[in-house]
Amino acid sequence: MTWSQLEGGLQPALVSVLEDVLGFKNVMPVQKAVIPLLLKNYDVAVESCTGSGKTLAFAVPVLNKMVQQFITEKAKPNATADVRIPGIKCIVISPTRELAIQINQVFSQISEGLEKSIGLKIGSSILIGGNKNAKTSNEDFTGINIIVATPGRLRELLYEKHDVLINLSTIEFLILDEVDRLIEGNHKFDVKEILSKIPKQRRTGLFSATLNNVNIEELIKLGLRNPARIRIKINQNTLADNDKKGNFILPVRLQNNYIPFANRLEKILYLHQKLPKLKEKKIIVFFNTCHSVDFYTRVFQTLFPDLLIWKIHGQMEQAKRTKVFNTFNETTSGILVTTDVVARGVDFEGVSAIYQIDPPQNPEYFIHRVGRTARGTATGKACVFLEQSELGFIKYLEENGLSFSKKKERSIDLTLESKFKELMLTDKDYLMKGRKAFVSFIRSYKEHLLKDIFRFDSLNISELSRSFFVPIIPKIKELAKVQGKRVVDEDYWEKAQKVEFVDGNQQKQFKEKETVLLQKREQMAKKKEMLWKKAEKEHNQKKKRSYCDRKKAKERDAEREFEELAEENRLAKKLKKGLITEEQYEKEQRRLDKRFGNVVEF
Numbered sequence: 001m002t003w004s005q006l007e008g009g010l011q012p013a014l015v016s017v018l019e020d021v022l023g024f025k026n027v028m029p030v031q032k033a034v035i036p037l038l039l040k041n042y043d044v045a046v047e048s049c050t051g052s053g054k055t056l057a058f059a060v061p062v063l064n065k066m067v068q069q070f071i072t073e074k075a076k077p078n079a080t081a082d083v084r085i086p087g088i089k090c091i092v093i094s095p096t097r098e099l100a101i102q103i104n105q106v107f108s109q110i111s112e113g114l115e116k117s118i119g120l121k122i123g124s125s126i127l128i129g130g131n132k133n134a135k136t137s138n139e140d141f142t143g144i145n146i147i148v149a150t151p152g153r154l155r156e157l158l159y160e161k162h163d164v165l166i167n168l169s170t171i172e173f174l175i176l177d178e179v180d181r182l183i184e185g186n187h188k189f190d191v192k193e194i195l196s197k198i199p200k201q202r203r204t205g206l207f208s209a210t211l212n213n214v215n216i217e218e219l220i221k222l223g224l225r226n227p228a229r230i231r232i233k234i235n236q237n238t239l240a241d242n243d244k245k246g247n248f249i250l251p252v253r254l255q256n257n258y259i260p261f262a263n264r265l266e267k268i269l270y271l272h273q274k275l276p277k278l279k280e281k282k283i284i285v286f287f288n289t290c291h292s293v294d295f296y297t298r299v300f301q302t303l304f305p306d307l308l309i310w311k312i313h314g315q316m317e318q319a320k321r322t323k324v325f326n327t328f329n330e331t332t333s334g335i336l337v338t339t340d341v342v343a344r345g346v347d348f349e350g351v352s353a354i355y356q357i358d359p360p361q362n363p364e365y366f367i368h369r370v371g372r373t374a375r376g377t378a379t380g381k382a383c384v385f386l387e388q389s390e391l392g393f394i395k396y397l398e399e400n401g402l403s404f405s406k407k408k409e410r411s412i413d414l415t416l417e418s419k420f421k422e423l424m425l426t427d428k429d430y431l432m433k434g435r436k437a438f439v440s441f442i443r444s445y446k447e448h449l450l451k452d453i454f455r456f457d458s459l460n461i462s463e464l465s466r467s468f469f470v471p472i473i474p475k476i477k478e479l480a481k482v483q484g485k486r487v488v489d490e491d492y493w494e495k496a497q498k499v500e501f502v503d504g505n506q507q508k509q510f511k512e513k514e515t516v517l518l519q520k521r522e523q524m525a526k527k528k529e530m531l532w533k534k535a536e537k538e539h540n541q542k543k544k545r546s547y548c549d550r551k552k553a554k555e556r557d558a559e560r561e562f563e564e565l566a567e568e569n570r571l572a573k574k575l576k577k578g579l580i581t582e583e584q585y586e587k588e589q590r591r592l593d594k595r596f597g598n599v600v601e602f
Helices: 012-021 029-039 056-076 097-118 151-159 186-195 216-221 265-279 290-303 316-328 365-370 394-400 417-424 428-445 462-466 492-498 503-575 584-596
Strands: 044-048 092-093 123-127 144-149 175-176 203-208 228-232 256-262 281-286 311-312 335-336 353-355 381-387
Touching: 012 056, 012 097, 012 353, 012 381, 029 203, 044 056, 056 097, 056 175, 056 203, 092 151, 092 186, 097 123, 097 144, 097 316, 123 151, 123 492, 151 186, 175 381, 216 335, 256 265, 265 290, 265 353, 265 381, 265 503, 281 365, 290 311, 290 335, 290 417, 311 316, 316 335, 353 365, 365 381, 381 394, 417 428, 428 462, 428 503, 503 584
Parallel strands: 044 203, 044 228, 092 144, 092 175, 123 144, 175 203, 256 381, 281 335, 281 353, 311 335, 353 381
Antiparallel strands: none
């Protein structure tokens, strides 16, 4: 189906830009299903696999409405030569900066085409954290019709920048991309605050590759009124049947594989053997933590200087992230080592394979990760590396509708471990990065949602540490109950203690920090010694008080015995002299026994 054949009808100028300028000749299934509904003012909740064309599915209706308004205004008798669409018409909210950048690029490309063809100027603005050129004043939003933002940055602008007043009364479309991510964690609060500022009379579109697990009540809270729920499989030209087995959808042209390994060290050694063979390919390698990305990127960049290897993760400065993002997107070959920061929605052109060294903490992210390849009509491969104890993850995914092929077992050169260790001993920076990566991996492993599969208690910590090439297991609270030796390799540990930073500034800073740390340790030791002496003194004083008390008690007991004996002698003399009778004597004796506590009752 072509764009001009879509139900509801698109403006010819927009069709021309889509086909001739951007080169999109045919309509994808998700676009065929969604665009007519948004054109007819329906709310939609759309689940479609990654790479299926969701961005154009919501961008086209928004821009089509603006083209219609432009043509109507242009046809009025008193229309000026420079007709502009007044006010903000659409807000798109994305959970990640990279996805927001890419969505904004799509709007900008189409807008540029429309300006050249019919003179329509559409202003779009991107609001993301870490952007030094972010809009910060009312003047910056003059002429802006579309805002693409991350939730935290937009909420900050609406609630905390009191000098910036954005008029939201003209909004006609609200799009939440990767909505399942937006309604969890901190994003949920931000989105709720944003929704309270946006007019209820609008069209709302929710999009994700894993929307099936979001219940209808959660969608209604986002402002949808009886939404049309759409589920698309990219290999079908019709909506996917809701009764089909499984909750997950993958592109049909994706080859989905897994490789079992004995331990994590084998994963790293196999990756080392594999990378040189991928020199002409464009691939993405996923790890679970930022420190792991930093460590393995540095290691592989050194071991393979002829390979193009980049890294990107959430703790990098935004300017560096954007530079890497654009560079990798434009290249035809290379390796991107990353976390889940690029797992959702981001479209890298020409990615041929995905390698997941660490399985995702949230199983839904498996879908988003592998969706970076086999996008649109392209083919691609994905492979997840699993230890033998983690193979239950494959069964879980198969029960949710995915299929896998087990790759043939490959021979792994275990002697490569010594090559990594030799590299580690050339610069203390490797050792420090390896330690941080190990600690972050331990902490991330405890956060797996499928704890019955990824069991922290079953980890062999000593074997695991070898995959990070650390000579000694760090002391952290997560490993407090772990038994066994901390030193993994005595000889390796002895050599590692003598290694210094190659970078002189790093070595200087390390020595300064080490000096400060030693001073703090000495202060803590002195403080502990003072506290110990104080406690010992109080204990001795307590013992001394106890001795005095016992001595006084003995003296009181002696006085009582002497007094009792004197009273008994007095009574005996009275009885002998006949001053009291036997009966009176016994009565007085019983009184004395009670007085001095000598009565025993049976």
